Amino acid sequence: MTAAPDAAPGAVLPAPRRRPLVGLARAWRRLPPTAKVGAAILLFWVVVVLTIQLWPLADPLKMVGRRLQEPSAEFWLGTDALGRDVFARTLHGAVWSIPIAFVVVACAVAIGSALGAVAGFFGGWWDSIIMRLVDVTVSFPPILLAMAVAAMLGPGLLNASIAMIIVWWPIYARLMRAQVLEVREREHVEAAVAGGAPSGRILVVHVLPLCWTPTLINATMDFGQVVLLAASLSFIGLGATPPSPEWGSMISEGATRFYNWWIAFGPGMAILSVVLASSFLGDGLRDLFDRRSA
Amino acid sequence: MMHFDTKRGLRALAFAGVAMAAPLTSLPALAQGSDTLVIARSMDVNSLDPQRAFCDTCQFYLTAVYETLVTLAPDNKSLVPNLAERWEVNDDFTEFTFHLKDATFADGSPVEASDVVWSFERLKNLKGSPSFLMDGLVGAEAVDAKTVKVTLEAPNGEFLNKVSAPYGGIVNAEVAMANGAIAGEEAATEDKAEPWFLANSAGSGPYMLKAYSPEAELRLGRNDAYHGEAPGFSEIVVTQISDAVSQAQALETGQVDIAMQIDPDTASSIRSDDVTTEVVPSYNFLYVGFIPGAKGMKDVLTPEVRTALALAIDYEGVLDFTVGGAGARQAAPIPNGFPGTAGLTPRERDLEKAKEMLAAAGAEDLKLVAGYPNDNIYGVDFNIMMQKVQQDFAEAGVELELKPLTWSVWRDELGAGEWGVTAIYYAPDYYGSGQYVSYFGMMEGFPWANRAGVGDSALVRNETEEKLYAQALAASGEEADAIYAKIAEEMMKEAIILPLVSPNLVLAYRSDIEGVRYSACCNLPLAEISRK
């Protein structure tokens, strides 16, 4: 949650309309090197998730050797209390953490942006109701809200995801509302309104396409934070449940056997790499598109 | 008993224990010669009111602060006088007369029959967790200031054992009443003394409660007015350290004198010469329970299938996996060493026979779900234990899906019959086999019969057990032992409760400490501990 959104109204990408691929390539070239590293790390994890079955890894749930062995040539990150291969478990952990973070961010963006756009564009009662809802939600300290919701729903990654969506949607609602409020005043929108176009259509066609940049930058940054919070919830026993090799719950297993440092080492590095990568990439994107808050 | 705070993630809470020697600071005060005893443990206190509390920490706290009429000798079998110097029992075990010795409470007032009557009535009427100790109490009356007569509605050959439980401790009635305690029928709703008991004590034991800070520290001070021999320390501090590794560390560096929850694995890594570790068998055990009354399980978990599954488990392997072999197998759900267990033989694995029986029962592609608390108890991680069971079942062609749950969800789903297999644990409250029969017996109205039948206890009812239990309660000595042995065999035949591990207990303490022992009723008798 350290990536608190600097609500940056007016930061709008001059949309590269005609040749998006060329635009993308140009944007890539202009990214700072750290952002490229970030993108590469994220890509690596996505590839791991998609191809995990093809890797020559031990079964993450099976006992493959003596328990609590130190890292060795055979077991790169040692074995845990059940004799399972920590390296294999760490890579398999991505299959839990990465897709969940995608889903949480996507849902938070979808719900938050939709409500924020409606609030900003239609104003009035819509605005009041939605924004009061936002106000109450952000009055909760985020981690406590996530903990409370996850605790009440019962442990499990699905419930933890719901808890995280509840924590994150208001950020996107505020972001989108601010964007919509700004874009709504523009000439081409006013022209469309004067032309008598239906308001829903104006919102979708004329306003929304210009509002996405801050949301995307934020979503990139939040991706890592979601991985972090999901692992935190699992760590305190409110997320993934054993034996699934989720990173947070692996660290929690390691924490009780803390002379056997290697049990927690791999998953911790994995979380760090994802969070760092998404911060790098998000930072780079912000530098690129939104010079005001650089 | 319960460890609400030991949920898996929470175990990490204090994993690192307390300070090692800290070069940044002056060396912390070491134990030598200190008049304070420091004990490390993960505290599971749910109350410090003797008639409400029900936890492992409560057992040794209450034993140090309150005294019972009779208590369990160090042989963990025989009962010896405590506040009662002698007692008489009528032939059918329904009338018990206790003669009190001259003893005083910490405030100097004498321990009298009226205090005993008051304490027993409150224990019954509060309807707190330990109230089962007074089940069947018709009345307690003070014959004179030093004589109490207790009457039961039905024979109970174990009643003396029951009052030896720490929850049977005698409270200074006058002081307690002055602070809101009530013993009458309305106690369950009107008694307001629980907060007072969290900060004060009113017993006749060698120690008194000095201060309690939940999940941090429990401080006892010496009762200077103690009527018996003065205890070894002026102060005892129980400090919260959640996991075994941290406790071991604190012990090795002399930060604490005793570590109560070191598992055998961790104990073997202790290298310090200043630490003594003793491994003793415990009376605690973890078990798998089948729930034939669960949804869709009625025609699946038949007695034949249950027996086959019991044969599929590699019991030796479970011991190795969970406690590195430092434990014992247990035949029936009555701990080894308790009445009736002497001649029992634990189950052996017989995979071929298990497969045959499963095939004969038409249950080759059996799929089961096990819901269990996601916890670590007595050094055993339920997940590790259940993953071993999962592997063993798989070898017999049975697929077991594991569902580790929080305690609260586990209870919900257990009550709803969501799954056919569970796993949990038990620790004794006093020395006696009756508590096990009245918990695990498949008898009308008793806890596990309701659980296994999910409300329909007829599904699992065993009338032989009911008859035998009535006989056992009306008997004593060897006669009772023989009946309990028969009940144990019945319980094994039912194959509903499968004890898997009775983990050994590690007594770990600084070598200048003496008098540390494990008691079946009272856990760790603090009054016996002293510094050499």
Added chain:
Amino acid sequence: MLAYIARRLIAIPFLLLGVASVSFLLSQMTKGDPLAALVPERMMDNPEIVAAVKAQWGLDQPLPVRYGIYISNLLQGDLGTSFATRRPVAVDIAERLPATLELVFAAMIIGTIMGVGLGLLSARFRGSVFDGLARIFALIGSSLPIFWSGLILLYLLSVRVALVPGTGRLPPRVEPPPDVTGFYTVDALLAGDLDLFAQALAHLALPALVLGWAVSGVITRLVRSSLIEGLSQDYARTARAKGAPERVVLINHALRNALIPLLTILGFTFAYLITGAVLTEAIFAWPGIGSYAVRGAASLDYPAIGGVTIVGSIAFLLANLLTDIAYAWANPRIKVGG
């Protein structure tokens, strides 16, 4: 401006009511059995005990009645009674809050010093290798899973080299100083006990450092960007034109520019950390309100979670308000509201 502040102040009680109501509703939607925290497993099948406990804790009342009782108790400052500790939640929180505050203050001090220092240097030498490294260092700080970095640092610094003591606030044998502020370090000094002070400080050092690093990440970035902005302002150019060295321009002029945003982010961070230190407290067995909430969440002790949530929300709302006011005051151009 005043009208705006008044409007925000009026909104706070309503938001708190919303928070309290949502907490209450959440606690009623629990999947698990809240009696789990009250009735031991062995006794849960005993209907008499269950009924007695329900009556004692008011769980047998219908929902609207319980809501009414909950809200009216809240208005009197009664946060309910914890299922686990059996004491009033307000008492538990009051006992634990000083520990959290001590940790948070220490972390903020460390974070501010590190953050301002790194921010200054990387603004001064912007574009250099040092700048890059400082930014990465800051990013790592805010990206680290504290429950992991704390673990690894404890292993390295406390087990392997015994440089710092382990978890908790003091060694178990040591009695805390007489309670004045509730901060062991301060109280030890007030009592004139340097030895105790050193021990308390040694215990505080590692958790504060781990948390402070995370704080420094935010601050470094903020200081750096507002300094760079300040350096490009007219007054900085004027100062340079008058021959002031870059160092002086940076500190005398640009840093002033960074002061208001810095103060507001500190206020916000402080409010956030009161509950955001949850995992740090968990890993270092720090007996604050965070570890209290974690324990509460795991055992469905919802009076406990609710209490911490409300205390955290009050801090959060006030800090948000102060942040907004400070912003509005510093940048009168910004339209307040919305």
